[in-house]
Amino acid sequence: MRIKPKLTVPPCAVDEVETREETLWESIVRELDEEDAMLSQYIMTNREGEAERSFVTMDRRSWALCYLKRYIYPILLPVLKHTFQQARLEQALIQPRCKFNPIDHVVFLLYNLDNAQSRERDNTSSETQDLTRLYDIPFVRDILSSEHRAVYPASWLWSMDEAATVIQKCTRGYAVRRDREVKEMRRFWEIIKEEEGEI
Numbered sequence: 001m002r003i004k005p006k007l008t009v010p011p012c013a014v015d016e017v018e019t020r021e022e023t024l025w026e027s028i029v030r031e032l033d034e035e036d037a038m039l040s041q042y043i044m045t046n047r048e049g050e051a052e053r054s055f056v057t058m059d060r061r062s063w064a065l066c067y068l069k070r071y072i073y074p075i076l077l078p079v080l081k082h083t084f085q086q087a088r089l090e091q092a093l094i095q096p097r098c099k100f101n102p103i104d105h106v107v108f109l110l111y112n113l114d115n116a117q118s119r120e121r122d123n124t125s126s127e128t129q130d131l132t133r134l135y136d137i138p139f140v141r142d143i144l145s146s147e148h149r150a151v152y153p154a155s156w157l158w159s160m161d162e163a164a165t166v167i168q169k170c171t172r173g174y175a176v177r178r179d180r181e182v183k184e185m186r187r188f189w190e191i192i193k194e195e196e197g198e199i
Contacts, residue, residue, distance in 0.1 A: 079109045
């Protein structure tokens with residue numbers, strides 16, 4: 001039997017380890033935890049009774065998870081599974097450019113699923129009803145009449161480098177707009193514009 005030696009870190013190596021910077025996701029989670037703590041503290045100090053105290057035991061994330069598990073996941077997960085199966089049939093995972101659009105497919109499935117459930121509630125026969133095509137869905141027709149869809153999607157036109165640049169640009173812009181000082185500066189200029197408009 002082979003014994004593995006214990007690895008110990010010398011004290012000087014611990015001092016040299018750099019502290020890593022907090023990631024964007026970690027800062028969002030930390031801010032949410034702070035808001036939850038403030039909400040719990042507010043409810044405990046300003047309200048009395050057993051019902052309010054039991055609400056505090058379940059924080060906002062727990063409520064959201066319960067809602068997702070009960071109402072959203074039973075509908076959305078089978079639709080996403082069917083979308084992945086359809087993408088596999090269309091070979092969308094292999095070919096970089098194909099006719100399959102997963103967002104269109106999800107909209108199509110969710111709309112027709114909702115129609116099928118409403119027909120069941122109304123006790124109408126679902127066999128006589130055909131599936132509604134994507135471009136015949138009323139809200140899709142309204143959106144496409146005001147905002148025409150490009151002939152080729154951006155995923156066909158952009159290279160991988162251009163797509164990465166756009167994603168990085170949006171992510172960095174979000175990180176900058178989240179900064180407290182930038183928010184204050186934007187609010188300052190909004191107030192100035194409002195005051196100039198009133199003059």
